Every structure is written in structure tokens, then in C-alpha cells.
Amino acid sequence: MKFKYSKDYKPPAPRIKVLIITAKQEKHELELIVDTGFSGGVLIPYSLYEKLGLTLLEVQDKYYGILPIGIPITLHTALTRVIIGDLVFKIHAHSHPLINKKLAGRELLNKMKILLNGPLEELEITDKLKT
């Protein structure tokens, strides 16, 4: 499975297209920028988090996002499924009203073998890790 880098960033940034399962068990397509500096699963804007009904699938535990400047912010966190091609993962989706990014973090990325082909500006998922 291959995904072209996003040219909205300079230099272009690796991205993946996923289907996220909503509270009503529907599939919603999302483009996520690959961010290995983000340790969570998926980060989406709060407006989208609400639209997908993820406020209905929230977890008991509390998640605090630690900003690069060291300030903690309370994240809203739900457990959901993400589909990438024929791969399905149960991961945490986080959001915060002041964050407008759509990111795939290490909780999701570490479940796959990913090749970042910089010269071709292409991300390739070669396999799912056996766990």
C-alpha cells in the first residue's frame, strides 16, 4: 500500500489515508500526517472528534498532551478502530479544541512496517507487525 507525500508542506510530508470507525459504526476517510514525535494513536481536531461521535466512545483513563514547551493540556480520548487497506487497528483517538492537526502517532505507526521513500515522496506500508 503506497501513499504519496503531502505537498502542502515544504519539504513534502509523509501521510497515510485511513478509515476511522465512527460511533455509529460508519467509516470516515481521513488523511493523517505521519508524526513520529507524537506518541498517541491519532490526533484530530475537536470538531471532527465530535462529528464522528467519538465523544460517545471515551475511555476512563486521563490523557495529558505534553506540548514541546513542557505545558500539559488535557486531551479528549476515545478508543476506536482504524482501517488502513486490509489492516485493522484498535487505537486511541485524541483531540483538543485548540489543536487543528490531523496526525498519525507512534501508537499507530509502531504496529506497521513502514518505508519512507523520500526521493520518490512515497510512503509504503509493507506489512503489519506480528504481535
Add this chain to the structure above:
Amino acid sequence: MLNIGNVIVVKNVDRDIYRRVKSVAALKGYTLGRALTEAMKLWLLINEATSRDYLEYLSCREKSERKLKEIQEKYGEKFKGKYVIICDGELIKICGNEDEAFMVAGKSNAKQCIIARLGEVTKEHKVEMSMGILS
């Protein structure tokens, strides 16, 4: 921002957005001042609506957390390992498995739900955010 009589000077405006607004305003026969005033009014409206909605959600989450604490104390040991669904501060159901709990919560018309495993304490997790978050 600098305010001299009727003229307001604003720094750090995205030039691409500014050009687009200017050209759309010209096409519509608006002055730039009128277009910006309308945009700012709309921004205030959206911001207000979002925050009211958001505060309502936060209040529901708080109620659910209180209820969950109560349920964990009351039934945590008795139904250990089962899943509880609490929506807007109300106990909805105790389910045998997580998938069923997700289905029940997903069908709810509530503002907010927590799905929790009975007998488990609330843990706190730190999530690293990268520099990209701030850009």
C-alpha cells in the same frame, strides 16, 4: 495592531489569505473593510457557538466521571472485568464485553459517554506532542 482614527493596521496577516479575501471582496463589490467586518462577525459567532457546545460537553464528561467513580466503588468488585457505559452522568448498562459496550454507547443520543472496565482504577497517561503541533 495599530489604530489611527479610522485606519487599523494589523501585523502578521497571512498574505495569501489576504489576497484571496481582497479578490473575492472585489468580485462581490465589497470594500475590504466590509468583507473583514463580516468575516470577524462570523468568526465571533462560530467561536461562541463552539465554546458553548464545548462547555456543555465538558460538563457532561465531569458528570460521567463522578458517576463512574460511584459505580466503581459500588460494583467494581462484584462485576470485575465487565464493561460499564455511563452517558451524561447516567449509568446506561453493564455489558459482558467491550464490543457490546461500544455498540450500546454508539447508539446513545447523549452528548458524552465513558466506556470503562469495572474493577479498574483510572490511570493517567502522558502523550508527547511534537513541534508540528504548534505550527
